[in-house]
Amino acid sequence: MDQATLIQKLTEAVGADYIHTDPVALRAYDCDALTIYKGQPSAVVLPGSTEEVQRVVRLCREAGVPLIPRGAGTCLSGGATPAPGGVLAVFVRMNRIIEIDYENRLARVQPGVVNLHLSRETLPRGFHYAPDPSSQMACTIGGNAAENSGGAHCLKYGMTTNHIQGMTVVLGSGDAVHLGADGDETPGLDLRGFFVGSEGTFAAITELTVRLTPNPEGVRTMLACFKEVGDACRTVSEVIAAGAVPAAMELMDRYTIEAVEKVMQAGYPRDAGAVLLIELDGLPSSIRPLEKIIRDICMKNGCATFRLAQSEAERESLWMGRKKAFGAFGAIAPAYYCLDGTVPRSKLAEVIDEFDRIAARYGLRITNVFHAGDGSLHPNVLFDDRVPGETERAVECGAEVLRACIRAGGVLSGEHGIGIEKKREMRDQFDAATLGIMERAREAVDPDGMFNPGKILPGGEVEFPICDASQGVARMAAAFTK
């Protein structure tokens, strides 16, 4: 099937209003939230049902063109950046909450439902959907499942995989198959668990059954300020060692504090070397003893000030600083590159020191804002993408940071996925035999390589070149002149 026929048949499959082929329109889809890699699709389709997705998959299969599933495009590792020439299936039209079953604490949703929208719907009835990535106002539940997304509160409540009971997926054959169960058990291999986090390389998710969690009755949010980031890290390690696991424990270093306070005045002390934003939730009677344990550990580690949010407004302000921290980096640098290695929680202080040394070697700055309680780091390399070569230097610096995480016994990714971004470093994480079985497992699930090529595993034919700001402008101009 030639390209023109494919486009014509795709148009018939999803309707003329739901396909884009114009180069200018396609520009909006050439990357996800990791903007330094781009790939132009041949078409973007917005299917409206499982059946339409099946038709699209079968057409792509017939034409020998890969399909790339995409939710809201908030992925930070390039997972939703299309392989050049592929067909991008965007799921934002499939945004219906099909059923909320309060009796059984489950909801059935289409993949394009925005994460926060489900909780908004269920909160008044006493439940919420627990996974809460920072982008939860925009990201979709299908995208979260594809990436096995985390979030601040997964310290207590677990990752996305712990909240997905079942999924309907469309395979490369065009077959729709249900994986998982409504209850706790399903026959055979845990395909649901294997597909969650497969970054759109196995199948397209078209429906999900997710767990709802009862709302906590009490919440205590506190801010512990430290002179040195190392003291804050040690506090985290000791809190975890004491088994006093809060709902969330977020660390921000002095650069992050500087950026946040410049932009929105969240109330973080500007002279602090680091702050810990700690949240406890549960029964008020359970929270009180936990609060005392955590406060004592903070004080023992040189906490300069320990502040409890006294009102919901103050709590929201403290959280707003954390949630908007990435956006605030714009106030202190033209561009930043957000990483997400994870290390054992006892190694936090030593890897943060190592990051400083790496940044100095590359002549760049690294800020740290992360889910400390999970050991899930977000080092951000600040750079100027208008300076030729600096983007490449930032990427190399990032790779060095990730290798430092591996040396500390950690991993390349805690919640953003591998995507394009870290696939080269997969060779630092795994030996050839382990990568080989992952490759073969992928081929077993998607034998024709229909889904999202060029992601996760190193090697392969699909390449995504680094694209800095100057190249971006040139590409934009080229698109408009086509």
Place this chain on the structure above:
Amino acid sequence: MAASLDAFARAVEADTGDPSLLSGDGTGMYVLGGRMPFLVARPASHEAVLSVLARASEGSLGVVPWGGGTSRRAGYPPERYDVALSTERLSAAVDFLCDDLTAVVQPGMTIESLNRLTRPEGQTAGLDPANPGKATVGGTVFAERSGPQRVRWGRARDRVMRLKVALPDGSSHTYGALVVKNVTGYDMNRLLAGSWGTLAVATELAIRLYKAPERSGARAAGFGTAGEAFRAARRLMALPLHPLWVEVLDAGRIEALGERYFLPGPWCLAAAFGDFEEGLAEALRRFEDLLGREGGRELARLDEEETARLGAALADQPGGDFAREESLAVRASGRADQLPRFARAAEEAAGKGGFRRAVAAHAGSGVLRAWLAPRERGVEPRAAWDAFASLCRAGADPAAGRFVHVRLDGGPTSLREQIPVWGEDALDPAALVLMRRLKREYDPTRTLSPGRFVGRL
């Protein structure tokens, strides 16, 4: 076969230099589905496991990994069963990183030993399979033997941080790391956890730990019907009390527990909570209120020691007649409001051929277990299984997103050869195709537990 076994034994001995690794004695301990292996392998290292698997693969032998043998009555009899690979010499603690809430252990360590390791530090793995004195960490993870405490800590597969495994092609893989949050590559740990020894053999597992609750306690009340007891359990699960376990038991299960527990019936809802003193008191008080509102009678209050004892007893299977070779153990899983249907199905199944029954449900997790003991010898169990499976499944409606899974967890070999024991007849055929393809990649020679698992993988 003898020549091939002989060549296998010589090759393994040459590889490992360990003449005691293989033995033809004591194979009667490893009977599975009426079959006995020719040899028992007792490797003491990762390399020795690799040798056993690779040499068995070369010789087209069937190998069944063997932990504590507590799941021997489940699954299909293996198609080929030449070697039982016992993990008894791989039972050590490799590392206990209590500051990181992590235990690294070999697969043959028993759950009781793991508990002994973590308890002095006030930590728990939250693994509570039946028979913890025999059940091993490897077996619990690979056979997914999650007990009542799954409602608090999650399933056994959720505990796995890192796995070191050996494959029949002689390769070694390590998946995961000693971190609690990890999306680096495909989640191979979840693929292997619950794979019933059909894909790979673990030689080391890193297990995530939690702080054990400071204090614990439980309450139980009797209800006139299963429907009332399960409804009260659903109301409990809608509260943010995070119970340690929530079990609904019928009179048969209460009786099988023995007199020491004095649980009220005929249907009993029992739930345990763990927290600091103040939080525990509030959780118990609110549960008592709920039991009162829902019509619970004869409230029983269990102290810490009684709670621990009952929790362990509920994790175990009932003994006596229910543990006999001809008895059945069945389970069904679905939405929590299907549990009364599953209980009725157990009752109906018991009526087919005159079985005594005991029923217990992990009521917070949508899983019901039932045990059926024949009142007399020679009872044909097929009708009972059919009745249980069909009535449970009548609650399924895939088009409306309602799924029900049933499986035979234990029963006579003759029955296991007649029926789809894993309930795979209700599984999406495309899912089964994927499982077969994954099996082919991991174990192309079908060396590991051939034919034992779902779809006779």
